[in-house]
Amino acid sequence: MSDALRPLTRPRLYEQVVQRLREHVAASGLRAGDRLPPERKLAEQLGVSRASVKQAIVVLEVQGLVEVRHGGGTYLRRESLDVEPVDELVARKRRLPDVLDAREALETKLAELAAQRRTEDDLAEIDAALADMRREIAEGELGSEGDRRFHAAITAAAHSSLLADFMRTIATEIAESRQESLRQPDRPTKSLAQHERIAEAIRAGDARAAVTAMRRHLRTVSRVRLLSWDPDADPAPPAE
Missing domain, CATH: 1.20.120.530 (GntR ligand-binding domain-like)
Structure with a gap:
């Protein structure tokens, strides 16, 4: 079988959430130290589960772009969310x-x-x-x-x-x-x-x-x- 006909993959939902968060930070003018909206609010606004939002936050945390303070929310560590591809x-x-x-x-x-x-x-x-x-x-x-x-x-x-x-x-x-x-x-x-x-x-x-x-x-x-x-x-x- 030609490699071009390999099975198609569906983009991970949390990758789409990451992209939306990147756009939100840029459009809102958020800066290092500013807090992102709570996970529950993000899930409601984006129409996704909190689990998808949480995984998106983890991707940003892994890259050192945000800091998750347990019980205190998620804060930007950089001026923008320049995210690496998953x-x-x-x-x-x-x-x-x-x-x-x-x-x-x-x-x-x-x-x-x-x-x-x-x-x-x-x-x-x-x-x-x-x-x-x-x-x-x-x-x-x-x-x-x-x-x-x-x-x-x-x-x-x-x-x-x-x-x-x-x-x-x-x-x-x-x-x-x-x-x-x-x-x-x-x-x-x-x-x-x-x-x-x-x-x-x-x-x-x-x-x-x-x-x-x-x-x-x-x-x-x-x-x-x-x-x-x-x-x-x-x-x-x-x-x-």
Whole structure:
């Protein structure tokens, strides 16, 4: 059978709700910190179930666009709802566990070697990366460039060309996992504090402490809303 004749799929209802919410935010001039209408009201106005509205809110939460305060409503975290296509979220959800496994295997070893081999120049670059991340966070950003520079500095401090090559081969996937982690509520400041503990262990030449600190950090990185999201949780639409 021709691939063009594969079965047609019906758009998920909650994806349509997401699009309507995006249009509402743009048309209403809502800004970061503003509250969205309650789920019950949205369901009534859109003519859908509360379950569909709830799943739409989860999609926005997964992308770091809204903050859900239990018992307190849903608030915008960005000026607009620039939503990724759900299919892209699903694809990232599927590959993220493998990326996180690879990061833990590689970066704990890099931290161990960095504690054993770092030079004064390496330590200066690690400190500069931390300063970058602090500045970014103070300016209201996620700190992603400082985060990237910090992990790159540790890779360089390990002085292992083969491990550095391995890290380069998954650089795109690592960047995805970094962004996914840093857009979790309150995650940038927590990641910065964990980076500082890793740096302290490396500066002290304590390889075991560096491994432990890096492993704890990467397990925090792995705790993201995306991995608990079920893209197929939308209830079936009414029969036509």
